[in-house]
Amino acid sequence: MILKSIELTHFRNHLHRQLKFENMCTFFHGKNGAGKTNLLEAIYFLAYAKSFRAGNIAKLIYNNAESAAISALFTDDMDIEHTISASITKKKVFPLIIKTWRIHP
Numbered sequence: 480m481i482l483k484s485i486e487l488t489h490f491r492n493h494l495h496r497q498l499k500f501e502n503m504c505t506f507f508h509g510k511n512g513a514g515k516t517n518l519l520e521a522i523y524f525l526a527y528a529k530s531f532r533a534g535n536i537a538k539l540i541y542n543n544a545e546s547a548a549i550s551a552l553f554t555d556d557m558d559i560e561h562t563i564s565a566s567i568t569k570k571k572v573f574p575l576i577i578k579t580w581r582i583h584p
């Protein structure tokens with residue numbers, strides 16, 4: 480499985496960010512607090528539907544925003560593309576929606 484791109488909206492300190500991963504190996508670099516670990520947390524969230532550090536899911540949402548969203552495009556071992564997305568809100572007990580579907584048959 481290869482992550483090709485990810486888009487974050489109101490996730491942690493990322494108001495809106497789109498990243499494309501065009502090489503097999505990607506390094507994140509930036510100042511302390513820039514949001515590197517938050518990016519890894521977003522990827523982890525899509526994989527496991529939970530954070531590796533926040534007990535309270537509301538902490539994933541940017542400041543006082545109502546919701547956060549993460550979506551990503553990845554290819555599987557057969558090189559078929561899929562998208563996956565998660566919506567995180569403060570209002571519901573299980574505020575998680577994840578959908579995966581094939582783009583190409």
Ligand SMILES: Nc1ncnc2c1ncn2[C@@H]1O[C@H](COP(=O)(O)OP(=O)(O)OP(=O)(O)O)[C@@H](O)[C@H]1O
Pocket residue numbers: 490491492493509510511512513514515516517518537538539540541542
């Ligand atoms: N819900 C939130 N809303 C807005 N900002 C947030 C939220 N949660 C965390 N942050 C901000 O995210 C920043 C931390 O991001 P992160 O831990 O990803 O940084 P980092 O680039 O990994 O830094 P370091 O190099 O120190 O590991 C802090 O500035 C923190 O205030």
Ligand SMILES: [Mg+2]
Pocket residue numbers: 515516517
């Ligand atoms: Mg970090």
